[in-house]
Amino acid sequence: MMRHAIQWLRSLVFIFQMYVMLALIGFGFVPLIWFNKKYAMVAIHAYCRWVRWTASWMIGLRSEIRGEPPTDEVIIGAKHQSFFDIILIASALPAPKYIMKKQLVWAPVIGIYAKYTNSIPVDRGKRGQAIKQMVEAVRSSPTPGQLVIFPQGTRVAAGAKKPYKVGTGVLYRETGQPCVPASTNVGVFWKRHGIMRYPGLAVVEFHPRIEPGLELAEFMERLEDVVENGSNDLMQEAGLKVELW
Template sequence: MRYALQWLRSLVFVGQMYLAMAVLGIVFLPWALFSTRGARMACKTYCRWVRWTARWMVGLRTEVRGTPPADEVLIAAKHQSFLDIILIFGSVPAGKFIMKRELMWAPVIGQYALRIGCVPVDRGKRSQAIGRMVEDVAKGRQEPGQLIIYAQGTRVAPGVKRPYKVGAGVLYNETGQTCVPAATNVGVFWPRKGIYRKPGLAVVEFLPEIPPGLSRQAFMQRLERDVEEASDRLMREAGFEPGGC
């Protein structure tokens, strides 16, 4: 009975979340069309709305730990669900995601993502995708911001091990920027697929910076170690044992 009630609450929450996306997209559209600031304000308003409604509708509290970067840096993050996008973008001044090109055609999300400076890349042949990624990022650096890449290239469920893609290392070397790793446990409460949202405390944690200048191999090894160890710690804090899957 308790599960059924929580599932019903989750269904209502998910429905209003997408309705709010459409409403805010329309309300902010005139400003967003002519101003990156307007588009960014719309996205940040949506992030606050989702966090607020998640708390009282499904009992899912959210927390951002560490120091969100304000400088022009590379953020290499763990990706478990849509919620970590909300938490990361909502906590930095001018986040810009490396995103799959298919998302350009998603209603509201695609249009606003392009307006705030997100960089769409093809995921076909890896070498071509990386080359285009570097080229697009270089062109997109006209406006300062925090470039966000999901280091494993896709959403990864809690407890599942996936290799870290070389794209994060390429961007680290090509941009010459400091990298701020980010760990999370949000997938314990907000899964990759499905309606059910589990109550609890979902966390994104910004970890100590990785300074520029490391070799690609050394950077990738440190990034994976830091993010995986911190994410495992956060998942255990949430009552999930990563090694149990």
């Protein structure tokens, strides 16, 4: 009981400093971004390194990137379990930009950097319109980069099941870009809700890319198979008993 309480307190302190540093780094780099937008990525990478470093010694949560992170213009179809997988993915990519829910545009700091990285806000309640908006925004994006989309549309608890949405497949088909699947196990240690963070090894793994040319149904099947099987393997490695699909 005492050990659990200490870990909870450590988690609370970690979360507090994490958001303090989000404000300090985020707002601190804004004057530089006004002169050159490249500093947006400098700030993002600095913050991601900070969170990963402090997580390793404050709460005992180490992190690792496996596979080959892409550096060209691709779509990344990633498993999303908590805020920490966003941090790990962004830390590994040279120019990440995200498909994000529209409400985050108004979030302090996050909204500013969404704008400067050309991330794409969508209204998830309007599915058909959102897909059309995503495709148009990607085609008209002024800067290349790695477009991260979460095929299940939201955070999914470790071990839980949720269907894949067709938006990733439509982007793959309409843009003609390859797609890099990405798996994770971060939800085992960093839950969607609550304060408690658990020690262990959180992993994001980039898999071989799916080249353009597949039919929509075939692409979606392959993406789901790679991401889910990869995530299940990582979660089992972390000690979670996973019910296979």
